[in-house]
Amino acid sequence: MAKILFVINPISGDIDKEELVEDIKSFCREQKLPNEIFTTTGEKDEEKLKKHIAAYQPEIVCAVGGDGTVSLVAKSIIRTDAALAIIPQGSGNGLSKDIGVPQDYNEALHLLADHTIMPIDTLDVNGLLSIHICDMGFNALVVKRFCSGETRGPGAYAWIAMQEFMGYVPKKYTIITDDKTVFEGEAFMISVTNAKAFGSNATINPTGVINDGHFEICILEPFPKASSLGILYRLYTDTIDGSVYTHRFSCRTATILNHAKEVTQIDGEPEELGEEIKFTVQPRSLRVVLPKVTVE
Secondary structure, three states: OOOEEEEEOOOHHHOOOHHHHHHHHHHHHHHOOOEEEEEOOOOOHHHHHHHHHHHHOOOEEEEEEOHHHHHHHHHHHOOOOOEEEEEEOOOOOHHHHHOOOOOOHHHHHHHHHOOEEEEEEEEEEOOEEEOOEEEEEHHHHHHHHHHHOOOOOHHHHHHHHHHHHOOOOOEEEEEEEOOEEEEEEEEOEEEEEOOOEOOOOOEOOOOOOOOOOOEEEEEEOOOOHHHHHHHHHHHOOOOHHHOOOEEEEEEOEEEEEEOOOOOEEEOOEEEOOOOEEEEEEEEEEEEEEEOHHHOO
16 A cells, blocks of 8 residues: 655644544554654755655655645655645645545545546746746735735635735736747736646636646736626636637746746745746656546
């Protein structure tokens, strides 16, 4: 049976993890799954986790937390034989939703006993790892405000978004792919992703394939306030491509000039990357655990 290392963030999603730990231990005993538990502290977690993985040599490293915990595990096992499993316990849980991991705790836990493993693409973003969605513009600003606040959950995110929306001023960007400028102008938001949807279930890249060796640059241009409800409707009905304010490019490498040097967010974490941001796809560089039924 697969040897599993559970990586638990005790504060993600404002959910008490003590009972979850007992459930995990009981499940592993029933399934006869060798396991250990690593608890994050916020102090040199990546360094400590890599050392633990090197010593324990698990086949599966299971993130029990939100997008930050998932990203921590991914950074620790990328380009190795270990596979990432996810038990969603955060506010957004973006990657887990995109790859079909059950959002119910017990269903996600039982996936460890009956699953398949699939390699997915990741992105190098100025030397940083992105496994789900990276963007700049409006959403990145909201993520920055959300991460600096004390309240978690979808409600807090929505409240910040509403506050920022009315006064937000689109910024200027230049996008270069294959040594050719494909876009230059103002944008409300630019998202770069292999996947389809944000953790909020808003679909920004309806035809995205997470392991096709390409990524998409999704541009939402400035729009009248009167069009905002229509755009929201399209985001939540997988029809954003039908909006006159959006278009996408598929590529393997790209450079985006963020002329205002505004904050960028990578998988739910704000990053200050300066003006020139380079993106490179890393094909099938991360192995993930997912339900068998999602594999064709």
